[in-house]
Amino acid sequence: MTSAAPRPFLAVSNIEVIYDHVILVLRGVSLAVAEGGIVALLGANGAGKSTTLKAISGLLRTERGEVTKGSIELHGKAIHRQDPSAVVKHGVVQVMEGRHVFEHLTVEENLLTGAYTRRNGQATRNDLDLVYHYFPRLTERRGYKAGYVSGGEQQMVAIGRALMARPTLMLLDEPSMGLAPKLVAEIYEIVARLNREEGVAVLLAEQNATMALQVAQHGYVMENGRIVLDGDAKTISQNEDIKEFYLGLTGVGQRKSYRDVKHYRRRKRWLS
Amino acid sequence: MSDDLGFFFLLISNGLLIGLMYSLIALGFVLVYKATDAINFAQGEFVMIAGFVAAGSLMVWGAPLWLAVLVAIASLVLFGFVLERLMLRKLIGRPVIAVVMATIGLASILRGVGPFTIFSGSKPLPLPIRDEPFVLGPLFIPPIQVLGAGVSLAFLAGFGWFFLKSRKGIAMRAVADNQQVAMAMGIDVERYFGVAWAMTGIVSALGGILWGNLLGVDVNLALVGFKVFPVVILGGLDSIPGAILGGLIVGIVENIAAGYIDPYVGGGTKDFAPYVLMILALMVRPYGMFGKRIIERV
Ligand SMILES: Nc1ncnc2c1ncn2[C@@H]1O[C@H](COP(=O)(O)OP(=O)(O)OP(=O)(O)O)[C@@H](O)[C@H]1O
Ligand SMILES: [Mg+2]
Numbered sequence: 001m002t003s004a005a006p007r008p009f010l011a012v013s014n015i016e017v018i019y020d021h022v023i024l025v026l027r028g029v030s031l032a033v034a035e036g037g038i039v040a041l042l043g044a045n046g047a048g049k050s051t052t053l054k055a056i057s058g059l060l061r062t063e064r065g066e067v068t069k070g071s072i073e074l075h076g077k078a079i080h081r082q083d084p085s086a087v088v089k090h091g092v093v094q095v096m097e098g099r100h101v102f103e104h105l106t107v108e109e110n111l112l113t114g115a116y117t118r119r120n121g122q123a124t125r126n127d128l129d130l131v132y133h134y135f136p137r138l139t140e141r142r143g144y145k146a147g148y149v150s151g152g153e154q155q156m157v158a159i160g161r162a163l164m165a166r167p168t169l170m171l172l173d174e175p176s177m178g179l180a181p182k183l184v185a186e187i188y189e190i191v192a193r194l195n196r197e198e199g200v201a202v203l204l205a206e207q208n209a210t211m212a213l214q215v216a217q218h219g220y221v222m223e224n225g226r227i228v229l230d231g232d233a234k235t236i237s238q239n240e241d242i243k244e245f246y247l248g249l250t251g252v253g254q255r256k257s258y259r260d261v262k263h264y265r266r267r268k269r270w271l272s
Numbered sequence: 273m274s275d276d277l278g279f280f281f282l283l284i285s286n287g288l289l290i291g292l293m294y295s296l297i298a299l300g301f302v303l304v305y306k307a308t309d310a311i312n313f314a315q316g317e318f319v320m321i322a323g324f325v326a327a328g329s330l331m332v333w334g335a336p337l338w339l340a341v342l343v344a345i346a347s348l349v350l351f352g353f354v355l356e357r358l359m360l361r362k363l364i365g366r367p368v369i370a371v372v373m374a375t376i377g378l379a380s381i382l383r384g385v386g387p388f389t390i391f392s393g394s395k396p397l398p399l400p401i402r403d404e405p406f407v408l409g410p411l412f413i414p415p416i417q418v419l420g421a422g423v424s425l426a427f428l429a430g431f432g433w434f435f436l437k438s439r440k441g442i443a444m445r446a447v448a449d450n451q452q453v454a455m456a457m458g459i460d461v462e463r464y465f466g467v468a469w470a471m472t473g474i475v476s477a478l479g480g481i482l483w484g485n486l487l488g489v490d491v492n493l494a495l496v497g498f499k500v501f502p503v504v505i506l507g508g509l510d511s512i513p514g515a516i517l518g519g520l521i522v523g524i525v526e527n528i529a530a531g532y533i534d535p536y537v538g539g540g541t542k543d544f545a546p547y548v549l550m551i552l553a554l555m556v557r558p559y560g561m562f563g564k565r566i567i568e569r570v
């Protein structure tokens with residue numbers, strides 16, 4: 001390696017996203033992910049985090065959404081007009097919000113679907129071992145129907161399944177959602193290891209800013225379909241506004257907004 | 273062995289063999305439901321069309337049997353693909369009732385159009401097997417039923433393996449489970465819908481040839497499709513082992529009904545006895561004996 005700064009291999013430039021031809025949700029979002037980096041995308045409910053990830057993975061179209069302006073480039077090649085299957089083949093996999101597993105498939109079958117685009121039997125078996133190595137809990141559950149394992153285990157299935165595609169970039173949408181703090185820490189620990197040991201870059205959408213900023217090098221804050229703040233993770237976690245609204249570390253005077261944040265989290269837990 | 277017991281075994285053996293032939297047709301229904309969640313009310317008409325194509329190739333065109341079989345399979349596969357493309361794909365994501373109505377409509381059209389495109393009147397569909405039954409003690413076993421049961425078992429096992437073990441089969445189940453997530457994994461969802469209908473085409477083609485030989489080929493051949501509903505309700509709409517078991521149950525029940533009840537009421541119980549059982553089953557186990565439950569978590 002000779003280059004000093006890692007080059008951004010994912011570059012989202014000024015994208016606008018419209019759902020159903022009329023609902024404008026993203027109003028000019030730009031962000032970049034460096035090779036092997038972890039980038040946090042923070043924001044409250046409805047800020048547009050999931051929409052941004054779906055725009056990258058191509059899943060937007062399954063929800064009648066469309067990138068109407070701007071571009072999304074991977075290694076300099078535009079991908080925002082490609083279908084999800086092509087994007088996966090380019091090494092970009094999304095782990096959707098809400099721990100979506102194939103409920104009627106076993107844990108192991110779920111993992112196998114992640115390797116769908118690769119076709120190499122031997123490599124697939126090795127990667128299964130790799131996933132079980134990172135998620136030892138899943139080893140005991142391999143024959144269980146995924147719909148019946150615990151929420152934390154389902155999140156592990158979802159991440160492990162994405163890993164089976166051997167991605168260079170994982171789009172992780174709120175892995176902490178609805179999970180107990182201990183489990184959240186466990187999952188974040190594994191994500192950090194995957195990044196370190198397997199070189200998987202991660203774009204992490206989160207409301208749980210504290211957690212996300214601990215593993216990320218860089219962060220973006222979204223509000224109302226726009227990026228309102230960006231910087232390295234340390235700077236952001238020290239930013240007063242961020243502390244107030246996303247980290248829940250406000251003084252007595254700001255109790256109201258703090259409660260709002262808490263209320264959001266609680267509601268999300270029920271909805272999930 | 274007493275005559276009574278012999279008669280009982282005769283009914284049972286007949287029921288088992290015929291039942292497996294029902295399973296084959298039910299498999300066509302299950303394949304589509306498993307992969308696309310569509311309920312195909314035209315399954316019997318698929319079988320009928322296959323019968324027309326096979327009998328037409330043999331009797332009108334004079335093709336050898338192997339060619340007629342190939343032509344029937346190829347036509348039904350193509351038919352399944354085209355149908356999915358032109359009609360069913362448009363209905364993806366719509367309420368279930370849309371697909372149900374569309375396939376009911378399709379069934380009527382096929383019944384109306386099918387016969388006069390090829391020929392009218394009932395045609396035989398001869399297969400090079402002997403007519404006289406094998407006699408084993410009290411049992412009379414028609415060779416066509418043995419052939420039918422064998423073909424059914426082979427295909428049920430083959431498709432069972434496909435869904436359980438193969439990469440494409442697992443992908444297909446993933447598509448059935450959650451289309452959006454399947455897409456996120458890079459699975460080309462729409463292609464699998466076509467594949468499912470094409471697979472139904474294969475099964476229907478074989479069903480059409482076997483049942484066509486047994487019943488003769490005319491519009492009434494589509495009526496075997498009615499037996500599919502009790503079979504899949506008893507076994508589970510999306511279960512291959514369920515299709516086998518459901519077929520066996522329906523086969524046995526209708527034979528028992530025909531053997532023991534018909535003599536007193538003058539016939540006809542054979543046709544509705546499986547439905548009585550179906551309704552009872554719906555009241556007790558709405559997902560069938562092997563069908564997947566909706567998983568609910570609290
Ligand atoms: N399929 C859709 N059709 C129309 N509007 C949508 C659709 N999906 C999302 N939206 C709208 O887009 C906005 C952004 O939603 P998005 O899911 O991207 O937010 P988010 O930041 O991920 O929020 P959360 O933290 O709740 O997951 C919201 O106002 C939402 O109502
Ligand atoms: Mg979201």
